Amino acid sequence: MASPVCFTTLVLSHVLISFVVAIVPTLGTGSTRLDTISSLEMESEALLRTGWWSWHSNDTSKRCTWPGILCDNARSITRIYLYHNYLTGQLPQSLGKLTRLKELNLSGNSFEGSIPLDWGNLKSLKQLDLSNNQILGPIPSTLGNLTNLKMLNLSKNQISGPIPSTLGKLTNLKQLDLSFNQITGAIPPTLGRLTNLKFLYFTSNQISGFIPSELQNMKSLVKLYLNENMLEGPIPYEIGNMKNLVALDLSKNRLNGLIHSSISYLSRLRYLYLDSNFLEGPLLQVVENLNDLRCLNLSNNQLIGPIPSQIGDCSILQELSLSNNQIIGSIPFEVLVCPSHILDISHNFNEGEIPHQFGIMVNISILDLSHNKLRGMIPKSLRPKEKVNLSYNFLEGPIPHYLSGFPPDSFRGNKHLCGKISGFFLCPSTPSNRVIMLKVGLQCNMEPEACYCRDQQLSSSAHFTWCARMVFGPNEATDIAVLFCCNLVQFNCN
Numbered sequence: 341m342a343s344p345v346c347f348t349t350l351v352l353s354h355v356l357i358s359f360v361v362a363i364v365p366t367l368g369t370g371s372t373r374l375d376t377i378s379s380l381e382m383e384s385e386a387l388l389r390t391g392w393w394s395w396h397s398n399d400t401s402k403r404c405t406w407p408g409i410l411c412d413n414a415r416s417i418t419r420i421y422l423y424h425n426y427l428t429g430q431l432p433q434s435l436g437k438l439t440r441l442k443e444l445n446l447s448g449n450s451f452e453g454s455i456p457l458d459w460g461n462l463k464s465l466k467q468l469d470l471s472n473n474q475i476l477g478p479i480p481s482t483l484g485n486l487t488n489l490k491m492l493n494l495s496k497n498q499i500s501g502p503i504p505s506t507l508g509k510l511t512n513l514k515q516l517d518l519s520f521n522q523i524t525g526a527i528p529p530t531l532g533r534l535t536n537l538k539f540l541y542f543t544s545n546q547i548s549g550f551i552p553s554e555l556q557n558m559k560s561l562v563k564l565y566l567n568e569n570m571l572e573g574p575i576p577y578e579i580g581n582m583k584n585l586v587a588l589d590l591s592k593n594r595l596n597g598l599i600h601s602s603i604s605y606l607s608r609l610r611y612l613y614l615d616s617n618f619l620e621g622p623l624l625q626v627v628e629n630l631n632d633l634r635c636l637n638l639s640n641n642q643l644i645g646p647i648p649s650q651i652g653d654c655s656i657l658q659e660l661s662l663s664n665n666q667i668i669g670s671i672p673f674e675v676l677v678c679p680s681h682i683l684d685i686s687h688n689f690n691e692g693e694i695p696h697q698f699g700i701m702v703n704i705s706i707l708d709l710s711h712n713k714l715r716g717m718i719p720k721s722l723r724p725k726e727k728v729n730l731s732y733n734f735l736e737g738p739i740p741h742y743l744s745g746f747p748p749d750s751f752r753g754n755k756h757l758c759g760k761i762s763g764f765f766l767c768p769s770t771p772s773n774r775v776i777m778l779k780v781g782l783q784c785n786m787e788p789e790a791c792y793c794r795d796q797q798l799s800s801s802a803h804f805t806w807c808a809r810m811v812f813g814p815n816e817a818t819d820i821a822v823l824f825c826c827n828l829v830q831f832n833c834n
C-alpha cells in the first residue's frame with residue numbers, strides 16, 4: 341500500500357503523467373495490473389534520473405542487467421551496489437520511489453548534498469550504506485520510517501545536526517554507524533528501543549550531553565563506540581546490564597565521576613577504553629571479574645590507588661595503559677608477568693623497584709614506565725622489542741647492553757644509571773662478570789654486612805648505598821636471585 345505521502349508525490353510527478361499518456365494505451369491492461377506496471381515504470385524513470393548508468397545504457401527495459409542492479413522476479417529493483425564508482429553530485433531524490441529496494445550501497449563515492457527526505461519512503465530497505473562520501477546536512481527524521489532496516493552506515497561524511505529521535509523506531513537495526521561526522525546534540529534516549537542492535541558506532545562527532553541510561557535496554561549490543569565526542573557526566577551505572585558487550589570505547593570525552601563497579605558485570609568485555617576523560621576514584625573495582633580483557637586503556641584520567649594485582653587475566657591481556665593518573669605503590673609482579681604487548685604506566689607515582697623475577701614481560705613490545713618514582717636496577721629479563729622508556733625515575737646501575745640500541749632519552753632523568761650510551765657515564769665495572777659472590781639474604785635499605793669480589797671482602801669504608809638483585813648459578817630459571825648492596829662508583833674488582 342502506498343502511503344498518503346508517497347501517493348501525493350506520485351500524482352504530481354511528470355513520470356506518472358507521461359506514463360499514463362505513453363504506455364497505458366499501448367498495453368491496454370486492466371487497472372490492477374496497471375498499478376504494478378506503473379510502479380515498475382516509475383522505478384525505471386527514477387533510475388534514468390540518477391544518470392548513473394547513462395555511460396552504459398538508457399534502455400530501461402534492460403535495467404535488471406545494468407551493472408550493480410539486482411531485480412526480483414517481478415522485475416522490481418531490490419539491490420543497487422555502486423560502491424567506489426567515482427559518482428558525484430547530489431543524492432537523487434528520485435531513488436525514494438524504489439519502494440522494493442532492499443539494499444543500497446553507495447559507499448566510497450563523492451556524493452555531496454544532503455540525504456533526501458523522500459528516502460524515508462524506501463520501506464523495504466534493509467541495508468543503507470552511504471559511508472565514505474561528502475554528504476552534508478542533517479540525518480532526515482524520515483529515515484525513522486525505514487523500519488525494515490538492519491544496517492545503516494553513514495560514517496565518514498560531513499553530516500551535521502542531531503541524531504533524530506525517530507531512529508529509535510528502527511527496531512530491526514543490527515548495525516548503526518554514524519562515526520566520523522559532525523553530528524551534534526545529545527544521544528536520544530529512544531535509541532534504547534533498538535534491542536536488536538549489535539554494533540553502535542558514534543566515534544568522532546560532536547555529540548554532547550549525558551549518556552542516556554536507556555541504552556541499557558540494548559541487550560544485544562556487542563560493540564559500543566562513543567569515543568571522541570563531547571559527552572559529559574558519569575558513565576551510567578546501568579551500563580552493567582549490557583551483558584553482551586565485548587568492546588566499550590568511551591575514550592576522549594568529558595566523562596567524570598567514579599567508574600562504577602557495575603562495569604565488572606560485563607564479563608564478556610575484551611576491549612575497554614575509557615582514556616582521556618575526567619574519571620576519578622580507585623582503579624581497583626574497574627577490573628574485578630573482567631577475565632577476558634585483552635586491552636585496557638584508562639590513561640589520562642584522575643584515577644588513584646595502587647594497581648590491583650588481579651588486573652585482567654594476565655594470560656590474555658595484551659595492552660595495558662594507565663598513564664597519566666595518580667597511581668601509587670609498586671608495580672605488581674603479576675602485571676609484569678602478563679605477556680602484554682603494550683604496557684604504559686608512565687606519568688604516575690609508582691614507586692619501588694621494577695620486579696626482577698625471571699620471565700617478566702616476556703614478549704613485550706612497548707614498555708613505558710617514564711615519569712614515576714621507580715628505584716633500583718633495570719631487570720635483566722627486560723627486553724622490549726619496539727620501544728622502552730624508563731626516563732625520569734630513580735633507577736640506578738648499568739643500562740643493560742641489550743637495551744643500548746634504544747634512544748638515550750629512553751633512560752634520561754635517572755641520575756644513577758650508567759652505560760655505554762651517549763649522555764651517561766661509563767659504569768666503573770660490570771657487575772655481571774666482576775662480582776662473584778655477595779652476602780646472601782640481605783635486605784635492601786639495610787646496612788649490608790659485606791660485599792665480596794672474587795671471595796675478597798671489599799673495604800668496609802665503601803659506601804653501601806647501591807641495591808640490586810642478581811641471578812646466580814647456571815640455571816637462571818631455577819636459581820634464586822640474591823640481593824647485594826654496594827656503592828657502584830667505589831666498586832672496583834680489579
Ligand SMILES: *[C@@H]1O[C@H](CO)[C@@H](O)[C@H](O)[C@H]1NC(C)=O
Pocket residue numbers: 394395396397398
Ligand atoms: C543516455 O542519455 C544521455 C543523455 O541524453 C546521453 O548523454 C548518453 O550518451 C546516453 N547513453 C547511451 C549509452 O546512449
Ligand SMILES: *[C@@H]1O[C@H](CO)[C@@H](O)[C@H](O)[C@H]1NC(C)=O
Pocket residue numbers: 423445446447467468469491
Ligand atoms: C558496501 O560496499 C563496501 C565496499 O565493497 C563494503 O565494504 C560494505 O560492506 C558494503 N555495505 C554493505 C551494507 O554491505
Ligand SMILES: *[C@@H]1O[C@H](CO)[C@@H](O)[C@H](O)[C@H]1NC(C)=O
Pocket residue numbers: 447448471472493494495496515516517539541
Ligand atoms: C561503515 O563504513 C565504513 C567505511 O566504509 C567502514 O569502515 C565501517 O566498517 C562500516 N561500518 C559497519 C558497521 O560496517
Ligand SMILES: *[C@@H]1O[C@H](CO)[C@@H](O)[C@H](O)[C@H]1NC(C)=O
Pocket residue numbers: 343344345460481482483484485506
Ligand atoms: C515518516 O516520517 C516522518 C517524520 O518522522 C513522519 O512525519 C511521517 O508521518 C512518516 N511517514 C510514514 C508513511 O510513516
Ligand SMILES: *[C@@H]1O[C@H](CO)[C@@H](O)[C@H](O)[C@H]1NC(C)=O
Pocket residue numbers: 591592615616637638639640659660661682
Ligand atoms: C591509551 O590512551 C592514550 C590517551 O588517550 C593514548 O594516547 C594511547 O595511545 C592509548 N594507548 C593504547 C595502547 O592504545
Ligand SMILES: *[C@@H]1O[C@H](CO)[C@@H](O)[C@H](O)[C@H]1NC(C)=O
Pocket residue numbers: 679702703
Ligand atoms: C612469545 O611469542 C612467541 C612468538 O610470538 C610465542 O610463541 C610465545 O608463546 C610467546 N610467549 C608468551 C609467554 O606469551
Ligand SMILES: *[C@@H]1O[C@H](CO)[C@@H](O)[C@H](O)[C@H]1NC(C)=O
Pocket residue numbers: 686710711728729730731747749750
Ligand atoms: C620517554 O618519555 C619522555 C617523557 O615522557 C619523553 O620526553 C621521551 O621523548 C620519551 N622517549 C622515548 C624514546 O620514547
